[in-house]
Amino acid sequence: MSERTPAMPTDSPPNGFLWGAATSAYQIEGSPLADGAGPSIWHRFAHTPGRVLNDDTGDIACDHYSRWREDVALMASLGLNAYRFSVAWARILPEGTGRVNQAGLDFYRHLVDALLEQGIEPMLTLYHWDLPEALDARGGWASDASPGWFADYAQILYRALGDRVRLWITLNEPWVITAGGYLYGDLAPGHCNPRESAIVAHNLLRAHAAASASGRAEGIERIGLAVNLEPQDPASDSPEDQDAAARRDAFINRWFLDPVFFGRYPAQMQTIFGTDWPDFSASELDALRAPPDFVGVNYYSRSVVRADPTAQPVGARRVRQDTRPHTAMDWEVHPQGLTDILVWIQGRYGNPPVYITENGAAFEDPQPVAGRLRDRERLAYLRSHLRAASRALRRGVDLRGYFAWSLLDNFEWSYGYAKRFGLVRVDPVDRQRLIKDSGRFYRDAIRRYGGGR
Ligand SMILES: OC[C@H]1NNC[C@@H](O)[C@@H]1O
Ligand SMILES: [Ca+2]
Numbered sequence: 540m541s542e543r544t545p546a547m548p549t550d551s552p553p554n555g556f557l558w559g560a561a562t563s564a565y566q567i568e569g570s571p572l573a574d575g576a577g578p579s580i581w582h583r584f585a586h587t588p589g590r591v592l593n594d595d596t597g598d599i600a601c602d603h604y605s606r607w608r609e610d611v612a613l614m615a616s617l618g619l620n621a622y623r624f625s626v627a628w629a630r631i632l633p634e635g636t637g638r639v640n641q642a643g644l645d646f647y648r649h650l651v652d653a654l655l656e657q658g659i660e661p662m663l664t665l666y667h668w669d670l671p672e673a674l675d676a677r678g679g680w681a682s683d684a685s686p687g688w689f690a691d692y693a694q695i696l697y698r699a700l701g702d703r704v705r706l707w708i709t710l711n712e713p714w715v716i717t718a719g720g721y722l723y724g725d726l727a728p729g730h731c732n733p734r735e736s737a738i739v740a741h742n743l744l745r746a747h748a749a750a751s752a753s754g755r756a757e758g759i760e761r762i763g764l765a766v767n768l769e770p771q772d773p774a775s776d777s778p779e780d781q782d783a784a785a786r787r788d789a790f791i792n793r794w795f796l797d798p799v800f801f802g803r804y805p806a807q808m809q810t811i812f813g814t815d816w817p818d819f820s821a822s823e824l825d826a827l828r829a830p831p832d833f834v835g836v837n838y839y840s841r842s843v844v845r846a847d848p849t850a851q852p853v854g855a856r857r858v859r860q861d862t863r864p865h866t867a868m869d870w871e872v873h874p875q876g877l878t879d880i881l882v883w884i885q886g887r888y889g890n891p892p893v894y895i896t897e898n899g900a901a902f903e904d905p906q907p908v909a910g911r912l913r914d915r916e917r918l919a920y921l922r923s924h925l926r927a928a929s930r931a932l933r934r935g936v937d938l939r940g941y942f943a944w945s946l947l948d949n950f951e952w953s954y955g956y957a958k959r960f961g962l963v964r965v966d967p968v969d970r971q972r973l974i975k976d977s978g979r980f981y982r983d984a985i986r987r988y989g990g991g992r
Pocket of ligand 2: 810811812813851852853854
């Protein structure tokens with residue numbers, strides 16, 4: 540089979556299946572302070588020397604804030620019938636609460652209208668890591684008031700765009716927000732405080748519940764939660780490694796899904812955090828129960844895990860699979876993990892509707908030659924993971940769409956522009972877009988197997 544033959548499975552996805560691509564505001568927009576927008580914690584973090592590789596910032600990024608019309612045309616040329624993006628909270632509420640910045644609302648309304656004109660279904664993420672700086676100054680996600688701030692912000696967007704946008708996501712990857720921003724400190728706001736991280740996670744869950752409730756009050760019917768999920772395979776069948784994998788599974792995969800579906804945290808959280816784990820009351824736990832209308836699954840890789848008491852707080856460490864291919868993020872290429880995690884959700888949480896809201900890979904790209912960029916590894920990653928998604932469909936998973944991460948090469952947080960996930964290249968100098976071979980492959984797969992627009 541030539542590398543250009545789209546190798547989707549024999550059975551096509553269900554009717555109405557969404558074939559999309561995903562981005563987020565701070566990673567692609569640029570112009571972070573334009574038209575009355577306020578600074579976010581990522582604007583501040585990126586401008587803090589030493590926090591981001593090469594001291595890259597999102598000041599320009601993909602310049603999507605100016606080029607959004609061109610980018611919608613690009614999506615249409617790829618044949619996408621859906622597009623997942625996030626709203627920069629501080630464009631809407633420059634101080635995080637209070638005064639609404641109409642120019643910020645207008646930007647997203649114009650974007651949504653352009654998508655709808657092209658028959659592209661918008662999927663709107665309310666929060667993709669860029670908290671208004673003004674709210675961080677008031678305690679940020681560690682503040683008891685943060686769920687209320689978020690619900691109010693969400694309500695403004697529900698009222699402004701609820702007649703056009705049908706698919707909403709409250710939070711992107713609450714685990715990464717918590718672990719990156721408050722435990723390991725590699726992401727904004729850069730704290731390293733286990734007890735604070737447990738409180739932040741709890742407030743994020745309260746915020747999801749509050750924004751879900753305010754959405755239902757506005758008649759919004761499909762509100763999801765996007766979570767990064769990563770199968771944890773024990774390195775051996777020793778009890779120590781099995782327990783380590785179970786702890787890391789609880790820590791990464793169940794810390795947020797168990798509360799929203801069951802109103803309780805995984806038992807291992809107390810073991811992992813020890814005295815840093817707050818003493819939540821039964822009513823506080825029950826208040827977290829807010830089953831999403833769909834689960835957004837962000838899948839990249841799996842981990843092989845062995846016990847390691849020195850690797851705190853989980854007491855477990857990843858074991859690199861040196862004989863297997865890895866991406867430029869040093870993540871093992873493991874398509875079967877996508878099938879496994881989708882089947883796991885089906886079994887554990889009662890077969891909820893699921894979208895793959897992120898899946899993709901960074902690789903060192905070759906230079907384009909005569910208008911062609913032959914990103915073979917990314918194309919192979921895409922093909923193998925589309926097949927893995929199809930295997931989950933055959934297992935009866937209620938999978939309703941696939942969003943490639945990412946439409947464009949963009950700002951990869953603490954890696955800056957050094958890691959490129961785009962199906963479309965963005966020139967580092969003039970930001971010219973160029974569809975890579977992986978993008979052409981995706982377009983052909985959509986034509987052959989997609990529901991079309
Ligand atoms: O690391 C790749 C992606 N992972 N999920 C969240 C996105 O913002 C990242 O770019
Ligand atoms: Ca521990």
